[in-house]
Amino acid sequence: MSNNRVSRRQFLGYTLTGVGGFMAAGMLMPMVRFAVDPILQQHDAGDYVLTDKAVADITEEPVRVDFTYEQVDAWYTSEVTNSAWVYKEGDKLIALSPVCKHLGCTVNWGGDPENPTQFFCPCHAGRYEKNGQNIAGTPPLGPLDEYQVQEQDGFVAIGAVRENTLV
Amino acid sequence: MHFNSKDIDLYAGQKDYVDTAVVPLIELDLTDTGMKASAGASEYLQSLTVILEKQFKGRILLLPPISYARAADRSQLGQQLKKELSETAFKHVFYLTTDPKWRAVEELDNVLWLPAIPTGDMDQSFKKSVMEDQLRQVLPLFTKEWTHHS
Ligand code: FES
Numbered sequence: 001m002s003n004n005r006v007s008r009r010q011f012l013g014y015t016l017t018g019v020g021g022f023m024a025a026g027m028l029m030p031m032v033r034f035a036v037d038p039i040l041q042q043h044d045a046g047d048y049v050l051t052d053k054a055v056a057d058i059t060e061e062p063v064r065v066d067f068t069y070e071q072v073d074a075w076y077t078s079e080v081t082n083s084a085w086v087y088k089e090g091d092k093l094i095a096l097s098p099v100c101k102h103l104g105c106t107v108n109w110g111g112d113p114e115n116p117t118q119f120f121c122p123c124h125a126g127r128y129e130k131n132g133q134n135i136a137g138t139p140p141l142g143p144l145d146e147y148q149v150q151e152q153d154g155f156v157a158i159g160a161v162r163e164n165t166l167v
Numbered sequence: 168m169h170f171n172s173k174d175i176d177l178y179a180g181q182k183d184y185v186d187t188a189v190v191p192l193i194e195l196d197l198t199d200t201g202m203k204a205s206a207g208a209s210e211y212l213q214s215l216t217v218i219l220e221k222q223f224k225g226r227i228l229l230l231p232p233i234s235y236a237r238a239a240d241r242s243q244l245g246q247q248l249k250k251e252l253s254e255t256a257f258k259h260v261f262y263l264t265t266d267p268k269w270r271a272v273e274e275l276d277n278v279l280w281l282p283a284i285p286t287g288d289m290d291q292s293f294k295k296s297v298m299e300d301q302l303r304q305v306l307p308l309f310t311k312e313w314t315h316h317s
Binding site for chain 1: 177181184185221222223224225226291295306310
């Protein structure tokens, strides 16, 4: 019968493990949350940012459209302005990210006089087709990312960034 | 790239591509009369270098601003910075400043001196267009350096 009894020492042992476990969890949980939160935040940015660019003004020629939103980085909130290259394909709006897939410089439409109908990266002469397809033989290894884009009351609204769906 | 541990990890593997260092030089004037202008100049230079970094992220490393007292010996500071940077893999170094005293310093090459524009009291969108205008003046100096000395 005494075998089934929890001895004082065992009891203390159990309790301490329990308390220690709780404490560890208490300490770890917020850390995990901090680590995971920023990742989650990016994804729930599913809402669109309205720009001041009228859809009627968009043609087949890519133009730079800026959009601004608030970004919270730990305790610091800042306004971030990003831009997209927006054009029409038929009636469909297309918005490409200007961030070069090589090392992250900003690409320009027609930035290289010799290739006026391509995107050009001034850093290491990376080039992309109009649909974002990277040109073989230049440093970038993948196509430009694409933004979700829609029309809101006649204006361009930019959504989340995703992998290029056009190439 | 920025001078933080994440970007430096990336930099370490891409030294051939990230071949340009950008060093902002900022004079601290903490007198009652000079402080506001000094703060404004610092704000201006830092916004400019941040948008410059965004444009050329894959080719430049933006160092944190070097801030020094009014009485600082520019030529000594210049020599020390130059020495530190000469021991790196950077092929190009640009110093950006609004401090006119650097114009007399011969130790450093590629000092881009820009008159500070007090953007602090402007509204956001005006400020943005002013800064972009400034950026447009600086960009060609970089591309020129890159095409002539690479
Ligand atoms: S960052 Fe665009 S080509 Fe290298």
